[in-house]
Amino acid sequence: MTELRAPAQELARFRLRVVVAALFVCVCLGLLAARFYYLQVVRHDYYLTRAEDNRIALLPTVPNRGTIVDRNGVVLARNYATYTLEITPSQVGDVEATLDELAMLVAIEPRDRRRFTKLLEESRNFESVPVRSRLTDEEVARITAHRYRFPGVEVKARLLRDYPQGSVGSHVVGYIGRINQRDVERIEEAGNTANYRGTQHIGKAGLEQFYENELHGTTGVEQVEVNAGGRAVRGLSRTPPTPGNDLELTLDIELQRIAENAFGDRRGALVAIEPATGGVLALVSTPTFDPNLFVDGISTQDWKALNESPDHPLLNRAIYSAYPPGSTFKPFMALAGLETGKRTAKQAISDFGYFNLGNHRFMDDKIGGHGMVDLHKSIVVSCNTYYYQLAHELGIDNIANFMAPFGFGARTGIDLPGEAAGVLPSPEWKRQRFRRPEQQQWFAGETISVGIGQGYNAFTPLQLANALAALVNDGKLYRPHIVRHVIDSRSGERRVIEPAPLREIGLKPANVKAVLDGMVGVNISGTGRRAFQGAEYTSGGKTGTAQVFSLRGQRYVEGRVRERLRDHSWFVAYAPAEAPKIALAVLVENGGFGAQSAAPIARQVMDYYLLHQRAGQPAAEDPGADESLGEGDAGAPAEPALPSAEEAVR
Structure with missing residues (x-):
């Protein structure tokens, strides 16, 4: 039996569907256009900054610490250049495996690994983290010869603190040490967080602690462009650091x-x-x-x-003991x-x-x-x-x-x-x-x-x-x-x-x-x-x-x-x-x-x-x-x- 359909009714129904579909498409396009406007006009500055942040990294440049001399100019605290073995985590697939292989070339003690792990947790993915310092010339040559095997591993020259007089005057001069959580809290309370980005050491005792603000200097900033993997591609700008001030003492x-x-x-x-x-x-x-x-x-x-x-050598008897x-x-x-x-x-x-x-x-x-x-x-x-x-x-x-x-x-x-x-x-x-x-x-x-x-x-x-x-x-x-x-x-x-x-x-x-x-x-x-x-x-x-x-x-x-x-x-x-x-x-x-x-x-x-x-x-x-x-x-x-x-x- 053949079903009979009215052509007029079918056409009206079809036109209604087309109108509804067209309205739906228009509404969707309107919403999409509104979203585009919101993202590209209203939120333009915000997303531009986010994009630049993903593209540009601000790397701190640590200043040279000021020196300390006695009344006659004899150096009591200074900086000296040394070679350090460093790893950039973003460029290394398996960090632990890399450390194991490097340990076959140079001595890496358990304390070096513990310090590296701690610094790794506190650093950004594209920043290099030191593994060993004070490398000998022989160790530097050995790493350089095998560098092709270790992408993301490099030898850098850094400045370390040195006290040429050794134990003489140690309670007066004091010493620096690695920044710990207590130091971080004090830095934050003083509002100096930005100035200590990249700094690993701080004055812990003596003049090194009392005159920390004078000796530290002002941290510089280097802008570098990085790729999606966090690797630096090229440098954009650089604000050099200001070295710390020097101290001349009344001490002989x-x-x-x-x-x-x-x-x-x-x-x-x-x-x-x-x-x-x-x-x-x-x-x-x-x-x-x-x-x-x-x-x-x-x-x-x-x-x-x-x-x-029992002799308490760290105790400053001259000013603390009564x-x-x-x-x-x-x-x-x-x-x-x-x-x-x-x-x-x-x-x-x-x-x-x-x-x-x-x-x-x-x-x-x-x-x-x-x-x-x-x-x-x-x-x-x-x-x-x-x-x-x-x-x-x-x-x-x-x-x-x-x-x-x-x-x-x-x-x-x-x-x-x-x-x-x-x-x-x-x-x-x-x-x-x-x-x-x-x-x-x-x-x-x-x-x-x-x-x-x-x-x-x-x-x-x-x-x-x-x-x-x-x-x-x-x-x-x-x-x-x-x-x-x-x-x-x-x-x-x-x-x-x-x-x-x-x-x-x-x-x-x-x-x-x-x-x-x-x-x-x-x-x-x-x-x-x-x-x-x-x-x-x-x-x-x-x-x-x-x-x-x-x-x-x-x-x-x-x-x-x-x-x-x-x-x-x-x-x-x-x-x-x-x-x-x-x-x-x-x-x-x-x-x-x-x-x-x-x-x-x-x-x-x-x-x-x-x-x-x-x-x-x-x-x-x-x-x-x-x-x-x-x-x-x-x-x-x-x-x-x-x-x-x-x-x-x-």
């Missing part, structure tokens, strides 16, 4: 070397300052370490040796007595060998005492009884108030990181220091101990040297500083680090002269005479012996005490006495009497600085090195053991 590295050698194997510290400017001439902490170990990442073995050593000053505190106590009117220069006391306070007897260093003692003699022979009485009359508040302007118990502001404040004891300090009420009470016996530089007193060698510099400089206290000039890397302009006077302590010249005359007497006829016998200049000094722990009233015998529990040896000195050019403090840990260990070191340092002896020449002979010791700190038992707070007279 030969003086530093002589001072360090004078310590030998002993632990200790020395700080020598130019009184008129506050410039640091030498800053010693022994034992030292080699900063070159840290430049390219210190090995586990070396780090363990330094970190676990010790009781012992009898080196007495000249300042004598000055306090004169300035407050509690003593006159000629006023004398009778020393019977002890001082009684309540039911406790504080013993003098000399059995039977020193007889009649005035201020001059009290300094020369280091008479404890004189200062027991003076401390009792002054009281702890007067002592603390007088000593504070000299910088005791406060950071000096030296341009080195990690300085400690020390302790200048007072009733207020004790209330803040201890929690229990019975511990917060200040006892009269504690004031007596403070008067001879014991008790809670704890100062850094830097504080003691700077206080002495202020004393011999008529009360003018300067901020100690190590950098003398910052030299601009572009213009060569030398920016002077001006001496910064902290304060001028109002002192009567006659009182200062009386104290300094006593210190001159120490090196002529007192406890320092052995060390300074035959010197071609006049100097002033003061020995000191600081207890490490209390003997609870027992007599101190050095041979019966373990080495690390023996007394610390102190000596402070200045010269020439007529117009001081140098003031110093020397500490020898567990060295015993000040005249025995510390004073000879001071003599060697002053001989070089004042008489211009070259390093390596024999220092001035110490005629009393093997003879019996003199009076006071040197020739009598160490300062008596101090009672605890419970034993002291309340």
